[in-house]
Amino acid sequence: xxxFTFFLETTISGLMxxxxxSLVALGFVLIFKASGIFNFAQGVMCLFAALTLxxxxxxFGLPAWLAIIATxxxxxxLAWLIERFVLQYMVSQSPIILFMATIGxxxxxxxxxxxxxxxxxxxxxxxxxxxxxxxxxxxxxxxxEKLELVAGVVAAAMVAVLAVFxxxxxxxxxxxxxxxxxxxxxxxxxxxxxxxxxVWSVAGIVALVTGIMxxxxxxxxxxxxLIALKALPVLILGGFTSIPGAIVGGxxxxxxxxxxxxxxxxxxxxxxxxxxxxxxxxxxxxVRPQGLFGEKIIxxx
Amino acid sequence: xTEHSKKIGDPLLxxxxxSLGFGGVQALSNISFEIREHEILAIIGxxxxxxxxxxxxxxxxxxxxxxxxxxxxxxxxxxRPYIAARQGIARTFQNVALFKxxxxxxxxxxxxxxxxxxxxxxxxxxxxxxxxxxxxxRRRVEEIIxxxxxxxxxxxxxxxxxxxxQKRVELARALAMEPELLLLDEPMAGMNVEEKEDMSRFIxxxxxxxxxxxxxxxxxxxVVMDISDRVVVLDYGRKLADGTPDEVRGNQGVIDAYLGxxxx
Numbered sequence: 195x196x197x198f199t200f201f202l203e204t205t206i207s208g209l210m211x212x213x214x215x216s217l218v219a220l221g222f223v224l225i226f227k228a229s230g231i232f233n234f235a236q237g238v239m240c241l242f243a244a245l246t247l248x249x250x251x252x253x254f255g256l257p258a259w260l261a262i263i264a265t266x267x268x269x270x271x272l273a274w275l276i277e278r279f280v281l282q283y284m285v286s287q288s289p290i291i292l293f294m295a296t297i298g299x300x301x302x303x304x305x306x307x308x309x310x311x312x313x314x315x316x317x318x319x320x321x322x323x324x325x326x327x328x329x330x331x332x333x334x335x336x337x338x339e340k341l342e343l344v345a346g347v348v349a350a351a352m353v354a355v356l357a358v359f360x361x362x363x364x365x366x367x368x369x370x371x372x373x374x375x376x377x378x379x380x381x382x383x384x385x386x387x388x389x390x391x392x393v394w395s396v397a398g399i400v401a402l403v404t405g406i407m408x409x410x411x412x413x414x415x416x417x418x419x420l421i422a423l424k425a426l427p428v429l430i431l432g433g434f435t436s437i438p439g440a441i442v443g444g445x446x447x448x449x450x451x452x453x454x455x456x457x458x459x460x461x462x463x464x465x466x467x468x469x470x471x472x473x474x475x476x477x478x479x480x481v482r483p484q485g486l487f488g489e490k491i492i493x494x495x
Numbered sequence: 496x497t498e499h500s501k502k503i504g505d506p507l508l509x510x511x512x513x514s515l516g517f518g519g520v521q522a523l524s525n526i527s528f529e530i531r532e533h534e535i536l537a538i539i540g541x542x543x544x545x546x547x548x549x550x551x552x553x554x555x556x557x558x559x560x561x562x563x564x565x566x567x568x569x570x571x572x573x574x575r576p577y578i579a580a581r582q583g584i585a586r587t588f589q590n591v592a593l594f595k596x597x598x599x600x601x602x603x604x605x606x607x608x609x610x611x612x613x614x615x616x617x618x619x620x621x622x623x624x625x626x627x628x629x630x631x632x633r634r635r636v637e638e639i640i641x642x643x644x645x646x647x648x649x650x651x652x653x654x655x656x657x658x659x660x661q662k663r664v665e666l667a668r669a670l671a672m673e674p675e676l677l678l679l680d681e682p683m684a685g686m687n688v689e690e691k692e693d694m695s696r697f698i699x700x701x702x703x704x705x706x707x708x709x710x711x712x713x714x715x716x717x718v719v720m721d722i723s724d725r726v727v728v729l730d731y732g733r734k735l736a737d738g739t740p741d742e743v744r745g746n747q748g749v750i751d752a753y754l755g756x757x758x759x
Contacts, residue, residue, distance in 0.1 A: 364611045371594045371605045378592035381554065382672060383580025383609040 203336050204452050210342030212448020213349045214411075217404040218425040219432065219440035220353070221397045226434050227373045228393040229281075231292045235300035237422020239398060242307045243269055244405030244414040248318050249311035258320035262402070269398030270391075277390045304419065313416065318409035345407045352403060353441055356396075360437070369393060373435075427475035433485025442486060447471045503724060504532035506565075507676060507708050508553065513562035515548055515732075522548040523559065523732045530676065535702050536710045537719045540729035541752060546712045547589055549729065550678050553710070554579040554586050566676075580609060585674035587665045589681050589712075595654035599645060599664050600636065602653055606671025607632040639670050643697060659690045663697075670701065677701065679711035683718060691715065695722050720744070728752070 218240060225233040233239075246268050250261040280299060284292050323340035330338045360366040371379045372389045380386065408418055428447050432439025451470040459466045478485065506529035515523040523545045530536050538546050551557040553564065555574030564571050566582060574584075585606070594602050611628060640646055643663050648656060653664050662682060669677055682698065683691045695718055701707050713719050719726065719740070726743040728735040730752040736743050743749055 364608055367597075367601060367605055368608055370597055370601075371608075374594035374596055375592045377556070377588070378594065379605075380556070380576035381580065381586050381588075381592070382605050382668065383577055384605070385577050 199335060202334075203338070204456055205449055206336065206338055207342070208449035208452030209445055210339070210345060210448070211452065212445035213342075213345050214404065214407055214421070214444070215424050215428050215448055216441045216444025217345075217349055217352075217400065217407065218421050219428040219444055220356075220437065221400040221404065222425055222429055223432075223434065223437055223440045224356075224393055224397045224400065227437075228369045229292075229372070229390060230289060231281075231296060232289070232434075233397070234293060234296040234422070235303055236397065236401065236425070237419040238300040238303045238307075239269075239272075239401035240405040240408065240421070241414070241416065241419040242272075242303045242405075243398065243402035244318060244409040244418060245307045245311045245316070247320075247402065247406065248316045248409070248414050251320075252316070253311075262320070262406075265402055266399055269402055270395045273391050273394035273398050276394055277387055281390055282387065300419075304416075315413045315415040316409075318406065318414050320406060320410070322406075322410050324410075339411075341407075341410055348403060348407070349441070352400065353437065356437060359396075365389075365392060424471060427471040429485070430475040430478050431485055433487045436485065436487035439485055439487030447474065450474060503534045506530065507532045507567070509565040510549075510553070511563045511565070513549075513552055513559045513564070515545075515552060515557055515559040521732050523552070526562075526729070526732075526734050528727050528734065528737055530708060530710050531725075532708055533702070533706050534708060534724040535698070535722055536708075537723035537726045538710060538712050538729060539714070539716075539719055539726060540735070543731075544729040545732040546729055547680055548732075550586065550680055550710070550712065554584050554678060580672065583672075583675035584678065585669035585672040585676075586678035587662070587669055587680055587682060589684065591658070591661045591665055593653045593661055593665055593668070596652060598650050599653055599656075599667075600640075600649050602664055603636045603639060603667045603671045604632065606668040607636065609672065636671055639667050642670075642700070643667050659686050662686070662694070666694075666697065670705075670707075673705075675708060677707050677709045679709065681712050681714065683713060683715060691718060698722060 218236060221236045221239065222233060225231055225236070243265055247261050247265045250256050250264055251258065254261075256264065276299065280295055281292075284295055322344055325340060327338045327340045327343060330336050358366075360369065368379070368384045368389055369392070371382070371384055372386060376386065379389075404421075405414070405418065408421060424447070428440060428443040430443075431446055432441070432443025447470075451467045454466045454470045455464075509527075509529040511527045513523055513526045514521070526545075526549065538549060540546055548557060552559050553574065555576040555578065558573035564574055566574075566579075566584070594605065597605075611632065640649060643666065645660065645663055645667065648660060648664075653661055656664065662684075666679070666682065669679075679698070683694050686694065698709060698711070699722055702709055711723075723740060725738065726740055727737045728743055728746070728749050735748045735752055736746040738746075
């Protein structure tokens, strides 16, 4: 196998891992944009969604499509509950308090997921194609997982839908308004509570999609919630408020860590994948703290 | 120019015995007054008199501990911002509260939000009824843009605009709601003479052409005396006077509050 083919395979595999990171980061960005809350529970929401999906399929024998619809329903109810019992009491609290609340939320969700569906590693098979793509292998002699291709397509579609949602719809406009200024949004008759339920629902659905992709790849297990940690450097790279930023940031980190592992890893004793993203993020914080696409805060003086 | 020949009518909104405190600070005590249909009412008073608190009570940001608000014949213990907006109360803010990342056009369009009805799915597709509706609302917004002479900044993110224009965009957003009652919190603060004249003209035009009732807070006495039909004077959370500009100008309590009372 040629060096170049190997390089391509590494890159593609990195891109696909990156797409997964992007998906998690996307959930963060949505909630951060619309409410200024850094949602620590986003990773656990992925786990919770995947657990619910597997549980519904295994315990109730629902077909995959029905289970997915039911899980979307569960995520919407969850969003409503979060607004009703947590966020409602947190209006105009400082960001750090909201952040703490989401940490609490993460533990509650994890516990509830455990309680309902058990803590063993579960296989998630909703019929997504597995194994290598023969077509890529035959035509380009490159090894790519089919699942990764599907993930790429799904992520692209989701970003496109979200972009239209934010830019073209009345609710999208209201979401952006709430993100900019709570008081002004209230004064034009936008209901904060409705907007929050909507945005947490959307984040819940994004979490479900992420959960399905990761779960199909490596099983549904507790470690799924830890990918949220990888989303942090992605957000620092891409900027906390930018949807394109989340995507590009995810791809850069995905590819970057694969390259680093293969071309630099042997020099430093391996396991570079575990920390590369964080070092990259640290460098970004020093040079460009608002991220690649983040809005630079301009203070008028 | 007058399409509505201006006729001041019955009370549109009434506040009765409103008291509002924050911990130990009494922001408003026992305030009662009314805003009559089609009039321009100015609320004046020294800094910290409770003017902005009063507006916040009227549109529901603050809930008073005591008193009632009567709007369109309905008596309430307190307003809620969402209900106020629904019922036709729009407002602007002392420190310009705009959606800074959005364009002038999008900012004004948020004012139409409550009036948009079309189905969510049509909107995503940007087709059918949603498209017609969007076009209709855009047309209304363009009228307001022409009216306030801000055509040139349609596409500019408002965060980049100078202060005077931001104030104008904020007024445009409020007008887009086609309010019955418009609350303006220091619409001319920080403006130069020319900008103040423009803003005064806009306020008078809105009042005359659309028949909108306006309650405004302003510090510039020249402007207040020129454009308002009635003046309410607040000081330390109490109401000092309430009447036509001339009556208020001659009121001894008001003169004392503004110029100070000589110590014997």
